[in-house]
Amino acid sequence: QVQLVQSGAEVKKPGDSVKVSCKASGYTFSNYDINWVRQAPGQGLEWMGWMNPISGNSGYAQKFQGRISMTRNSSISTAYMELSSLTSEDTAIYYCAKAGQGATIFYWLDPWGQGTLVTVTS
Amino acid sequence: DIVMTQSPDSLAVSLGERATINCKSSQSVFYSSNDKNYLAWYQQKPGQPPKLLIYWASTRESGVPDRFSGSGSGTDFTLTINSLQAEDVAVYYCQQYSSTLITFGQGTRLEIK
Numbered sequence: 001q002v003q004l005v006q007s008g009a010e011v012k013k014p015g016d017s018v019k020v021s022c023k024a025s026g027y028t029f030s031n032y033d034i035n036w037v038r039q040a041p042g043q044g045l046e047w048m049g050w051m052n053p054i055s056g057n058s059g060y061a062q063k064f065q066g067r068i069s070m071t072r073n074s075s076i077s078t079a080y081m082e083l084s085s086l087t088s089e090d091t092a093i094y095y096c097a098k099a100g101q102g103a104t105i106f107y108w109l110d111p112w113g114q115g116t117l118v119t120v121t122s
Numbered sequence: 123d124i125v126m127t128q129s130p131d132s133l134a135v136s137l138g139e140r141a142t143i144n145c146k147s148s149q150s151v152f153y154s155s156n157d158k159n160y161l162a163w164y165q166q167k168p169g170q171p172p173k174l175l176i177y178w179a180s181t182r183e184s185g186v187p188d189r190f191s192g193s194g195s196g197t198d199f200t201l202t203i204n205s206l207q208a209e210d211v212a213v214y215y216c217q218q219y220s221s222t223l224i225t226f227g228q229g230t231r232l233e234i235k
Contacts, residue, residue, distance in 0.1 A: 035224065045164075045172065045215055047224040059222060062123075095171055100162075106219045108162035110183065112171035 002026040004096050004113035011119045017084040020116045022096030029077035030054045033099040035109055036070065036081045038092040046092075050099075051079060086120045093117050124148050124218050128227035134235040141203040143230045145216035150196045153220065160220035163192055163201045166229075167212045175214075176201065208234060 007021040022034060036048040049060035051070035058070040067084045079096060094116045097109035125148040135141040151160045159179035164172035174183045176192040179199055189204040203210055211234060216227040 037226075044229045045166075045217075045226040047226065050222075050224075061223065097171075100174065100177060105222050106160055108174060108177040108217065108219055109164075109172075109224075110174040110177075112173075115171050 002098065002111055004098060004111060006094075006096060006113040006116045009117040009119070011121065012086050014087055014120060014122055016086050016120070017082060018086060018090075018118050019080055019082040020094050020096075020118070022079045022081070022113050024077045024079070024098065027098070029072075030074055031102040033102075033105075033107070034070070034072070034079040035097045035099065037095045037097060037109070037112075039095070039115075040089075040092040043092075048081070048094075050105075053079070083118075086118075088120050090118065091120045123223050124151070124221055124225050126216055126218055126225050126227040128214075128216060128230045130230060131228070132231040132233065134233045135203075135206050136235045137208065138205050141206050141210070141232055143201040143203075143214050143232070145194075145199040145201070145227050147197045147199075147218055151218045151220035152196050159195050159199070160218055161192075161194070161199050162217045162219065163190075164215045164217065165210075165212045166215065172215060203232070206234070 003025050005023045030053045033050045035050045051058040053072050069082045072079045096113040100108035100110045127146045129144045161179040163176040166172040180192045191202045193200050213229045213231050
């Protein structure tokens with residue numbers, strides 16, 4: 001079955017960077033974009049951006065421009081999201097999610113990874 | 123960016139009754155070229171990632187019980203849960219994908235009355 005498995009929880013200090021991984025299985029990794037969405041404690045879903053595994057192209061929400069990078073290692077079907085200059089406001093669960101349809105830039109998200117808690121604290 | 127606004131923020135419904143959640147977009151998410159509304163609904167239970175329920179505004183994802191249905195077009199959409207079950211307690215989100223910049227509604231918390 002299609003599955004996304006993310007790396008474990010992280011504790012970071014303000015100013016640090018964090019890199020979260022998302023390993024895909026059960027489908028052809030290169031055929032579907034990977035998106036990242038985060039959820040602050042008790043809050044709603046905030047879309048961060050997308051990455052195309054074939055081209056490596058990515059697009060980010062304005063809010064994260066300049067401090068986010070989405071990459072991949074296709075040989076191991078794994079996507080990565082790196083966020084820099086962390087503050088306490090970045091404390092959240094970070095989810096990767098597969099595009100619901102391929103060969104398009106317009107899609108729903110399905111399935112989602114289990115989430116990675118990133119805590120930023122001094 | 124397209125702003126998605128859900129209503130209500132929370133609601134309590136009795137077991138076996140109907141729950142209705144609304145979602146309004148700041149601009150149309152309908153494409154006449156393929157006659158489709160670029161709108162999805164998700165369910166999120168505590169401690170779990172979101173789960174896709176509906177896409178194209180009204181197409182139920184495989185395995186989703188048929189008591190869940192989606193309707194609407196353009197800027198106004200509704201998620202209806204008929205015959206509410208205890209396991210339906212969750213937060214529900216709408217999402218538009220008519221733009222390369224995906225946006226979600228703020229979520230609606232559904233509880234049992």
